[in-house]
Amino acid sequence: MATDESATVAILDAGSQFSKVIDRRVRELAVHSEILPLDTPLDVLAKYKALIVSGGPGSVYDAAAPQAADGLFDLDVPLLGICYGMQMMAMHYGCRVEAGEVRQDGVFAIQLASEPICPLFADLASAETTEVLLTHGDSVLEVSEDVRSVAATDEGIVAAIEVRDANKAQFGLQFHPEVDLSVEGMTILRNFLFAVAGVPATYTLTSRKEMAIEYIRGMVSGDDKVLVLVSGGVDSSVCATLVNEALGPERVVCIHVDNGFMRKGESTQVAAALRAVGLELDVIEGAETFYNAHTEVDGVSVGPLNELVNPEAKRKVIGDTFMRITNTKAAELGLDPNAVFLAQGTLRPDLIESASKLANASATASVIKTHHNDTALVRLLRDAGRVVEPLQEYHKDEVRQLGLELGLPEHLISRQPFPGPGLAIRILCAHSAFVPPNAAAIAEVLAGATAETPDYSAAVLPVASVGVQGDGRTYASLVGLFGPVVADDTLATVDAIDWRHVFDLAKSIPKRARGVNRVAYVFGERVANGDAALATITPTLLTPDVIASLQEADAVVNAILGDAGLLTKLSQVPVILFPANFGVDGARCICIRTMVTNDFMTGVPALPGTELMPKAVLAAIVDALLALPNPPARVVYDCTSKPPGTTEWE
Known part of the structure; x- marks a missing residue:
């Protein structure tokens, strides 16, 4: 059906x-x-009722920065610029x-300015x-x-602009009104679309199932x-049910690959749950295949998986191995x-974070992390027209709604997401400690951030994790926060911690310390920045003992x-193992x-208390982990929003 541009908004990516x-x-x-x-050329854009220019990972000063057609801001079309679009x-x-001296991520x-108030901020x-x-x-x-x-902002940085020319309806927002974390973002978008641009509200969504x-x-x-x-998560379960309903069971073969990185007893539970709803599964034991798997990245053989430490390499090997096992089964x-x-x-977020061309019209997005379902090999199969992805336009909450429409049981629909690569990307692998190039500058920021609260301190831990800052991927330091300890009483310790202050520190540190994208609270006695115990790790690879731990x-x-x-x-509650050992030989930490979150593109950690x-639940978790036969060196609690930290650490 032809598009009626006069009733349509163009989003420039x-x-x-x-x-x-x-x-x-x-x-x-x-x-x-x-x-x-x-x-997109101006003669095309001029036909639309309104324009929205998205954010992006580049700087407006970069030589390779994405450019719009000359004359974009001279068009007589209402325009909203978001983040990069505002710049x-x-x-x-x-x-x-x-470029500011501090980042703003969170x-x-x-x-809001008044006299007069901007029409975007009405109501x-x-x-x-x-x-x-x-x-x-x-x-x-x-x-x-x-x-x-x-x-x-409170620091005086411009967060929104309005062009003064009364003949132009042009506005810029440094923030992202489209995400859940902007609590009144939908009202702001509604004001632009209806009060400013006069776009008709005539669009009706077709049934997702149809x-x-x-x-x-x-x-x-x-x-x-x-x-x-079929992994057993909501995404693959809904996908399998859709394909089964569309084509009939005689044309569908559902396989579940146990890659050796599943949760304890997960594969058995997955098979039982899906068979209960009429999906017969062929379970493939693939642990040894994955442990020893290689793949080719940019013409170079990478692997075996159980010797890799680079998170992107791990993801690519896992994704391609899934594809090869599938072809073997066929x-x-x-x-x-x-x-x-x-x-x-x-899902759409998988393609977005992998910078797939299916989700990036301008081909300018940064790769945040390669998802197992969007590797180079998957893209080759997709280009050959052999990959069916009925959920590629949807986000997690939409898939759950679709699952209910399909009649899947609530317990299956409400399962927490579990990544396709499994625990392999919840184990941070390393041969040696990570030392940021600007360690001294970070230490100075940390000292300043905690100077007025002597009960709390901060230190750089010897590992790095993946984050997303300014629409781009970062691989940066983890900062540990330390606070009051009540001897031999974890619940009293958890209760003594000022968690709102801790979360405020977790928000402020990444914006002031370049090279930091994640902050976590460390239970136990504090360790000063620069202490030798913070420089030691236990070398960690994807070996059976580490996976079992x-x-x-x-x-x-x-x-x-x-x-x-x-x-x-x-x-979602990822549990992460990382190699910092705080001076305890052979030990590792658990986070x-x-x-x-609702949109699974942004999110916040749960505030203890x-x-x-509940504080009692957090204390019980800490005590239970420290009571394991192979206890962690420390238990930590991630206090970072997304952004700047991704949900998964790799």
């Missing part, structure tokens, strides 16, 4: 992780939208845009302030006479068969490789959370990473 989220939010407001490359607008109108309160809960997600390095430090600053089934039948014709990779079943398809539960810890954490009724309240993490 500058490489943001959130472009598809903008698209989704606009459609939720009953407005039709399309994602287009940033450099482009500010540059065009002569504002001063510079949720911040911004102050907010407060006429003075609102909380938003900021994630950027460059900032608008000074506006020109053509532009009015209509919101700012769209998915139509897509599957269009991809797989005749008597061709489909192999479905051959065993006598299926024609040219007439068999692979189906998988790839994390499986035991993960089982302990999930059992306690399950008994407390928290597994259905918390969106609890709680995440609360609230209903999502």
Whole structure:
């Protein structure tokens, strides 16, 4: 059906992780939208009712920075620039845009200008302030006479602008209104679309189920068969159910690969749960295959997996090995490789974080992490038209709604996400301690951050993790926070900690210390920055003893959370093993990473002392982990929002 541009919003993609989220939010407001490359010609853009320019990982000063068509800001079309889009607008109108001394990554309160109030901020809960997600390095430090600053951070950094020309309806937001962490973001988008641009609310979503089934039948014709990779999570379970309903069970083969990195007893439970809803699974024992697997990256052989420490290399080997096992299974079943398809539960966030061209119209997004379902080998199969991905347009909450529409049981739909590579990416592998190149500068920031609260201290730990800052991937230091300890009483210790202060430190440190993307609280006696115990690790690889250690810890954490009724309240709880040993030979640390989110693109950790993490539950987890036969050197609690830290550490 032809697009009616006069009732449609064009989203110009500058490489943001959130472009598809903008698209989704606009459609939720009953407005039709399309994602287009940033450099789409002006004669095409002039036909649309309104334009939104997304954020992106680049700097407006980079030689390779994505560019819009000349004259974009001269068009007589209402325009909203978000993050990078606002900085482009500010540059065009002569504002001063510079890299700030501090980053802003996380949720911040911004102050709204009045007299008059910007039309984007009409009908907010407060006429003075609102909380938003900021994630950027460059900032608008000074506006020109053509532009009015209509919101700012407490530090005075411009958070929103309005072009003064009354004949132009152009606005810029340094923050991201499209994500859940911007609490009134939908109101702001609604104000732009309806009050400013006058876009008609005439768009109606087609049934998700009907769209998915139509897509599957269009991809797989005749008597061709489909192999479905089923992990047991909600994504792959919904995918398998859709394919089964679209094509019939005689054309569908569901396989579950135990890659050796599953949770304790997970594969047995997965098979039983899916067979109970009518999906017969063929379980493949693949642990040894994965441990010894290689793949090719940029023409170079990488592996075996059990000797790798680079997180991206690990992900690529795991993803490609899944594909090879699938092809082997097809051959065993006598299926024609040219007439068999692979189906998988790839979601929009997977493609976004892998910088897939399916989710990045301008091909300018940064790779945050390669997902096992979007490796180079998967892309080759996709280009050959052999990959069926009925969920590629959806986010996690939408998939859960679709699962309910399909009649899947609530306990299966509400299962916490578990990554395809399994515990392999929850084990940080390393041969030696990670030392940031700017360690002295980080230490200085940490000393300043805790100077006025002597009960608390901060130190750089000898590991790095993956993060997302300013729409780009970072691989940066982990900072540990230390606080009061009540001897031999974990619950009293947890109760003595000022968790709101700890979370404030976790928010402020990454924005002031370049090279830090994650902050976690460390239980136990404090260790001063620079102490020899902070420079030691236990060399760690994906070996059976290490995997078994994390499986035991993960089982302990999930059992306690399950008994407390928290597994259905918390969106996700990765349990991570990392090699810092605090001077204890052979020991490693265990981290609890709680995440609360709706869109799974952004999120916040659960604050201890609230209903999502009662202090007694946290204390019970710490005690149980320290009582394991092979106890961790320390137990830590991740206090980092997403961004700047990703949900998973790798």
